[in-house]
Amino acid sequence: MRLGFNCSHCGSRANNLSLIRKSPTVWEGVYRCNGNGCGHLFVVEISAIRALRAASVARRGVSIPLARDLLLAHRARRDEIERKARAERAKQYPWRSQ
Ligand SMILES: [Zn+2]
Numbered sequence: 001m002r003l004g005f006n007c008s009h010c011g012s013r014a015n016n017l018s019l020i021r022k023s024p025t026v027w028e029g030v031y032r033c034n035g036n037g038c039g040h041l042f043v044v045e046i047s048a049i050r051a052l053r054a055a056s057v058a059r060r061g062v063s064i065p066l067a068r069d070l071l072l073a074h075r076a077r078r079d080e081i082e083r084k085a086r087a088e089r090a091k092q093y094p095w096r097s098q
Pocket of ligand 1: 007008009010011012033034035038039040
């Protein structure tokens with residue numbers, strides 16, 4: 001697996017020097033910037049952060065959240081924050097809710 005990265009400082013292309021698998025969902029690579037005189041040497045982490053569709057063959061110990069679940073959790077959190085804000089406003093300004 002070869003992934004291209006650009007240097008965060010000068011924007012030049014960086015060469016991958018090594019890539020190792022840290023876990024079933026995480027890879028770590030060392031990159032060296034090709035920019036003239038830059039010399040930046042850095043580590044990149046690549047990880048599976050969410051699934052767009054569940055795997056048909058599940059691997060024991062691998063848990064990648066479904067994007068749909070994250071969306072539902074985000075909406076539930078947003079709704080809870082809005083509900084608390086409405087309740088607080090109703091306490092502060094009871095005449096407005098009548
Ligand atoms: Zn650079």
